[in-house]
Amino acid sequence: MEIREFQPSDLPILSKIDEACFPPGISYSRKELAGYIGFRSARAWVAEDEGAIAGFLVANREPGRVGHIITIDVVKRARRQGTGTRLMKVAEQWACKARLRIIYLETAEDNLAAQSFYEALGYRKLEKIERYYSNGLAAWVMVKNLE
Numbered sequence: 001m002e003i004r005e006f007q008p009s010d011l012p013i014l015s016k017i018d019e020a021c022f023p024p025g026i027s028y029s030r031k032e033l034a035g036y037i038g039f040r041s042a043r044a045w046v047a048e049d050e051g052a053i054a055g056f057l058v059a060n061r062e063p064g065r066v067g068h069i070i071t072i073d074v075v076k077r078a079r080r081q082g083t084g085t086r087l088m089k090v091a092e093q094w095a096c097k098a099r100l101r102i103i104y105l106e107t108a109e110d111n112l113a114a115q116s117f118y119e120a121l122g123y124r125k126l127e128k129i130e131r132y133y134s135n136g137l138a139a140w141v142m143v144k145n146l147e
Contacts, residue, residue: 006044025135054078057087067095067103106139
């Protein structure tokens with residue numbers, strides 16, 4: 001498995017992966033995903049396994065030395081094999097190198113597997129935001145202190 005920087009030619013595949021990983025109302029359109037990746041302060045990484053994209057992560061630097069993981073997606077065949085953990089570690093290393101204080105993300109309140117995954121990496125639930133997603137589902141904001 002190799003983790004590499006995003007390349008513009010990856011976008012069509014990443015968009016399909018996001019649609020497969022998340023239900024409508026939580027997944028991003030290709031335009032939205034391109035917009036997030038295109039932020040000047042954003043970084044995106046792609047996990048490749050034997051030439052096929054196995055997952056990706058998009059993060060953004062926000063004011064106040066804060067990092068935001070916008071999305072992390074891992075294809076079904078690559079789950080529970082360390083792909084997500086490796087992507088998260090790369091994002092956290094980037095955040096530490098950029099001297100960010102904290103990094104946070106949102107996850108659907110009913111996505112217990114994701115919540116457990118993030119908790120195992122040291123994230124904690126900070127607050128619940130009702131009706132966060134366009135489908136009406138609430139989200140947990142989960143935070144990790146990097147200092």
